Amino acid sequence: MAKADIANCIRKLRFEHGEMTQKELAERVGCTRQTIVVLEHGRFVPSLALAFRIARVFSRTLEEVFQFEGEQPSG
Amino acid sequence: MNTADLWTPIALLTGTGFVLAGIMLVRSLVKGRLPATSPEERSEIASLPMTGLQKRAWWGLGIGLAMVAACVLVIARAGPVTYFDDGDLRLIVLAFIMVTLATHLVVLVPTGLSRGGRPTLDERDRMVLARAPHVQAAAGLITVAAWSIALTESYRGEPGIPTGFMSLIFWSVFVAQIVAHSGGVLLGYWLARHHGEG
Numbered sequence: 001m002a003k004a005d006i007a008n009c010i011r012k013l014r015f016e017h018g019e020m021t022q023k024e025l026a027e028r029v030g031c032t033r034q035t036i037v038v039l040e041h042g043r044f045v046p047s048l049a050l051a052f053r054i055a056r057v058f059s060r061t062l063e064e065v066f067q068f069e070g071e072q073p074s075g
Numbered sequence: 076m077n078t079a080d081l082w083t084p085i086a087l088l089t090g091t092g093f094v095l096a097g098i099m100l101v102r103s104l105v106k107g108r109l110p111a112t113s114p115e116e117r118s119e120i121a122s123l124p125m126t127g128l129q130k131r132a133w134w135g136l137g138i139g140l141a142m143v144a145a146c147v148l149v150i151a152r153a154g155p156v157t158y159f160d161d162g163d164l165r166l167i168v169l170a171f172i173m174v175t176l177a178t179h180l181v182v183l184v185p186t187g188l189s190r191g192g193r194p195t196l197d198e199r200d201r202m203v204l205a206r207a208p209h210v211q212a213a214a215g216l217i218t219v220a221a222w223s224i225a226l227t228e229s230y231r232g233e234p235g236i237p238t239g240f241m242s243l244i245f246w247s248v249f250v251a252q253i254v255a256h257s258g259g260v261l262l263g264y265w266l267a268r269h270h271g272e273g
Contacts (some may be wrong), residue, residue: 031125031197038199041116048196059169 005070011040013058013065029053093220096170100213111270120268128200129264131182135257138182143250150243159239172246179253203267207259214255218248269273 014020020034030051038044039054046054055065112120125133146168150158160166196204222244230236 004170032199034120034123035124035199036198037120041112043112043121043267044199045118047208 005068006045007042007067007069008039008062008065009067010036010054010065013060017058025057037038089168091142096143097213100209112268115174118270126197126264127195127199128204128260132257132260132264135179135182137260138178139175139254139257141255142171142178146171155236155243159237167248169194172250175250175253179256183256199267203260203263206263207256210259210262211252211255214258215248218251219244222247 010025014022014025022033022040024034026036030053031050035044035046039046049068051062055062058065135187149164149168149171153161153164158168222240226240
């Protein structure tokens with residue numbers, strides 16, 4: 001079932017980074033743990049600023065962490 | 076045609092209109108959101124600690140409802156006419172209202188401020204907070220509608236309605252708005268948990 005148009009691999013990246021906890025990531029990017037959980041489930045589309053902060057924690061580019069799954073504009 | 080005969084259909088139409096408006100309001104709050112969350116997602120979110128804003132909203136709602144109950148009890152026990160003539164009773168009710176307002180100011184308003192250089196609200200909290208005024212608007216409308224129905228029915232055939240009710244209507248709408256702010260925040264988190272963010 002389709003969720004948000006923006007997918008992400010935050011959960012995978014957390015485990016690749018020494019099994020970083022949701023709480024730790026939340027503290028590092030300045031949001032609540034609830035926000036990290038809904039983000040991982042694709043239930044919340046973050047602002048660009050938060051997306052950049054998350055990507056920076058994992059030393060990745062924005063597109064390595066977040067993927068746009070919406071339709072391409074025609075024309 | 077007797078104009079008195081028109082009032083029943085007008086009342087029915089108005090009532091139906093209000094019900095439809097309520098349904099449309101709820102639909103607009105849910106529409107555009109993501110598909111309903113799965114039970115696993117819901118239980119995971121429910122198992123998390125509440126956000127700071129959520130805790131504050133529970134406090135605001137709890138204390139607000141307790142104060143509303145106290146006001147209703149005082150006024151109902153004395154009766155509205157005694158209440159309007161008794162300055163001490165009015166002072167007691169005003170004190171309950173001020174406690175509600177002070178609680179609201181302490182628990183919900185400063186949440187936009189930063190604590191130790193770090194914001195106390197994140198963007199999801201701000202989104203929930205921004206939607207709460209929908210509930211406040213509905214609460215205000217329902218309070219006024221309840222008063223108008225109650226007073227119209229109680230004073231039908233009387234030459235007028237005691238002017239003291241004017242202040243009572245004002246304060247009840249004021250308190251309803253305050254309590255509904257906390258309620259709106261909690262409803263926002265509930266909708267986010269069950270219908271995604273959208």
